[in-house]
Amino acid sequence: MxxxxxxxxxxxxxxxxxxxxxxxxxxxxxxxxxxxxxxxxxxxxxxxxxxxxxxxxxxxxxxxxxxxxxxxxxxxxxxxxxxxxxxxxxxxxxxxxxxxxxxxxxxxxxxxxxxxxxxxxxxxxxxxxxxxxxxxxxxxxxxxxxxxxxxxxxxxxxxxxxxxxxxxxxQAARAAEIADLYQTAMKDVAARIAKAGKPKPKVYVEFGNKGPAEHSFTYGKNMWGAMATAAGGDNIAAPFVEWWGPINPEKVLAANPDAIFISGRENNKNETAMTMGQKVDAADAERKLAAFANRPGWSQVTAIKNGKLFGVYQGASRTLSDFAMAQFIAKQLYPEQFADVDPLKNYLAYYEKYLPVRPAGTFVVSWKKP
Incomplete structure (x- = not known):
């Protein structure tokens, strides 16, 4: 290494x-x-x-x-x-x-x-x-x-x-340092995936701001869609959504994803929305995430059958710290290749190094299948 x-x-x-x-x-x-x-x-x-x-x-x-x-x-x-x-x-x-x-x-x-x-x-x-x-x-x-x-x-x-x-x-030198950190992290993700030697798992990502009762935005070429691809996933929304937008729930069922990621943030008008981020209690995030597993038809999806349902922080996308979210997605898709990687630790370490605040909350979460 x-x-x-x-x-x-x-x-x-x-x-x-x-x-x-x-x-x-x-x-x-x-x-x-x-x-x-x-x-x-x-x-x-x-x-x-x-x-x-x-x-x-x-x-x-x-x-x-x-x-x-x-x-x-x-x-x-x-x-x-x-x-x-x-x-x-x-x-x-x-x-x-x-x-x-x-x-x-x-x-x-x-x-x-x-x-x-x-x-x-x-x-x-x-x-x-x-x-x-x-x-x-x-x-x-x-x-x-x-x-x-x-x-x-x-x-x-x-x-x-x-x-x-x-x-x-x-601050060109500081910018170069952070850019080098980001590039090194993402190249490491790509190198580990390349060594896995297996077909890319199918991935579905959704912004959970509308809760489980209504399908909200998914992502094609950018944001979580691009991150899922960089993390070695086969983004099932890519054929249907160019940038972001909802897709027919039947298309999700037909695609049968191997892993599902629901993004959330702190500020939600819908009480059932996925909650993630600063000051969010992990138990609350887990409870909100579990409700998505009960969507009609999802019990037959491979991701739900295998317990591969995860929550990620919407605020940790489209930023220089999001390499840690790419690591998290990749770790769920290729657990053996990323066994020694701690994405959450790396996310918090970025703040420790480069920002004057120390986040405390829930930024990644995994569904505990009953």
Whole structure:
């Protein structure tokens, strides 16, 4: 086993300190993840941050949010409120950062962005595309936009996005370190799967926000779909869903998956929804997960027959820490090849190393078949 792989499996013991030294700004030309050439005064002093808040903080270091003047608050405080509360407890000034609205909810305000006079706007690829002409208005006002993308869940875009954030924050070396960690972990996953020498198990992943009574989103090319593929799974939704969306429940039964993963988060309007994340009790998560096993027809599915039903944290996807979720999925599909890998330990070790908070809750869970 190489030293790089040993580092992946024991992060706390192997990773070195990465000081976040302030740098003087200068005009730089950066190519973002969608191939746009952007000129900006970097590291930026006044940043408008649309998404990927923890990634910006992990790459930029403990003082990264000193330069953030505005955020799409609901994409953090609204979607994963317990995670937001954890960060506010560690850094109360987060609660005073201006809110410019949220793109998906169509509350994003260009006027609020311009009023804050940022010298850089950092947006997710999906936000940039959804804003369309509004993004053009921001750039026409003289404010550069850098686009990053962790939603694609490809190794290439994860690494490129980390490096773009490194340029934005003036922490290129720290970004390179985290990118190397991610790349090493994912290459290790691929190498172990290659040695398994068996057909890829069929996998179904669903966002459990609607509870067991109604099928919610599954994933094709991106997010959990891409992660399931990277983890050595044959994603049964891929022929039916390009990015994300529901599929006919009968197609799930017909595909007969070998393993099923239900993602959940802390903030759920539906009381029966899958609950995962910060401050979530494991017993509650297990109870919510067990209800999915009782869906009509699922008792005849191979995954349920063999007890291969799992819960994963929605907030641990589309981020630089999600290599641990890929490890978890791979470990359930190829237990012998990943016997010495502790995905949860690696997930928490990433926070210990790169972020100022210590998560406590339920981030992965396995169904206990009766």
């Amino acid at each position: 190489t030293s790089a792989i040993r580092c992946t499996l024991g992060l706390l013991a192997c990773l070195l300190a990465s000081p976040a030294t302030p740098l003087h700004a200068e005009v730089k030309t950066v190519t973002d993840v969608i191939g746009r050439t952007v000129k900006a005064d970097l590291p930026a002093k006044r940043v408008l941050l649309g998404f990927y808040f923890e990634d910006f903080m992990a790459v930029g270091g403990p003082n990264a949010f000193d330069s953030v003047v505005g955020i799409s608050r609901d994409a953090w405080a609204g979607w994963v409120p317990a995670n937001w509360a954890m960060h506010v407890a560690a850094r109360p000034s987060l609660d005073t950062i201006a809110d410019v609205g949220e793109v998906e909810a169509q509350t994003f305000s260009v006027e609020k962005v311009l009023a804050l006079k940022p010298d850089l706007v950092v947006l997710a690829d999906w936000q940039y595309k959804a804003l369309g002409l509004d993004a053009d208005r921001i750039e026409e006002s003289g404010i550069p936009i850098l686009v990053v993308d962790f939603n694609a869940q490809t190794l290439e875009r994860h690494l490129a996005s980390a490096r773009v954030l490194g340029e934005a924050t003036g």
